[in-house]
Amino acid sequence: MRKLSFRAKFAFGFGVSAMLAGAAIAQDAKHTDDIPVSDNALIEAGKKVKNIKTEGEKVDLARRANFAEAMNDVSERQEVFTGAPEHFTIDGSFAQGGILFGQTERGATVTLDGDSVMVDDDGRFLVGFGRDSALSALMVVALPDGTVERRAIEIEDREFPVDRIDGLDQSKVSGFTEAQLAKIAVDRKKKLAARKDTQQLADWSVGFEWPVTGRISGVFGSQRILNGEPKNPHSGVDVAAPTGTPILAPAPGIVRLAEDDMYFEGGLVLLDHGHWLESAFLHMSRIDVEPGQRVEKGDVIGAVGATGRVTGPHLHWSMKWAGMLVDPQLTVGAMPLKKVSTPAGD
Template structure:
């Protein structure tokens, strides 16, 4: 039995030995495969933004009493009708056209560019107004003269101040919701009697404003952005008055007001409330008198300042 067991075990061992696989043949030596080189980053190149140069040009509302708007690089200079103007940071210079501007206005730029503007002629009418209070045409009593003198100083001081602003670049809107009662430009002859002396009087002047027939208390709103440089409830000829400096030498004047809702130094945007219409100062009835004066910012004297037509400013479109 033990022999049979050993014989069987020997047979099993031989069988197992026969079943074992031979040792594997060593693989031949292989040359190592080099690693792929790491990608090299391309150096970044900055894309230069092309510099946009503003080509010198002039346009605007080309009518006597209108406004010329010239565009060019800030800090450069234009000469328009012999008047030198420096281009503002906004890229414009603005030049008022008087009611006697010539039919052709020349302009030049310090780059050498130049051109001519064809200016349309005005056709203003003549009007006579009777039954006027002569004391409002001319100050007669000592008290009236003192009041008129104080008012004149306030106006002159205000017109001598200049503030930055867009001028006419954002366009203008009507300052009151009321129909036109008298345009800018007609020559007016006033006749009447003095309440102080009983003497008759006669005076002729050119209407330098744009009148709107508004009942007392109608809201007056800013026609364009600006800084209030005068707010007075009682100037002699003008009555309640607000001056609004739009920049580029343009000042809006609102007269005959019953209430003033702003103060000097206030900054306002288009549509902000300024005042309410009235019947104060030199007037024959309730209305709003809106005037716009152009002043050369680079002139020391104010003798060359003049009024332009507010209605023409309403034709301007805001700059894009």
């Protein structure tokens, strides 16, 4: 994986009137790891995939497209914003699929492209960029004294591979029966209910570690061709490991969902790291936690398996911020292959 060491160009601006007060982030998902029931049109190799499912998503996409157009020439806009950063910092992955971790003053509010961002009592916040995000964004931080600072952010345009997987159980790919569709609908409702709330505690601030170590067998954003049928881009990173390999919490959090029989995911755990940042762990053979439970970084939450839609045992780890898929691999860096996990008891 290419290491992202660059920083976005930036500039800060003049004081203006106080911005809108912070509000809870809207939960309209910008991306989804749910599998579409209808068949997708054949994807031309090298092109990115985005399924627009609702009128709300269309409106949101149009608004963001208009904003992206206005931000096309970031360097020109920088001439308007002069000065140096004084009241907030951001660090992380300035790329599609990346997450930026921020720090500002207590009582400040933050927006990204006009959307409110959660800020905790210590001034910590985070923002994320989807697989197909625009290549520029505008962050605005309003301080309690009325001072407003702006930062124009450049986002790296990433290329994603095409991933063809054959040999899957066709009943997990398409041609679903009424009973299967009913099960898929029930599972979707469980996930939506689990994602209605988040904690303000910034559990993400301690950093992330790989929940399982081993060979990376799938990467975030790859275009999935399953049994010859184009599907949604891959929502996370896959790590091949033997069944029974312990899965560790990559960061602290609150368990929001723990289900052992989801149609596509098999054994599934959703872990809330705070501020709408969530980790999802799929295909588990064993689940050792329950909803509402708090876990610390490094705690065992279950074991690797081959449940749900798989061709073999592995952990699928995906992350969402405010309903939008982001790349978990960008939070942890290179795989420490010298510390490959082994099954419990070996």
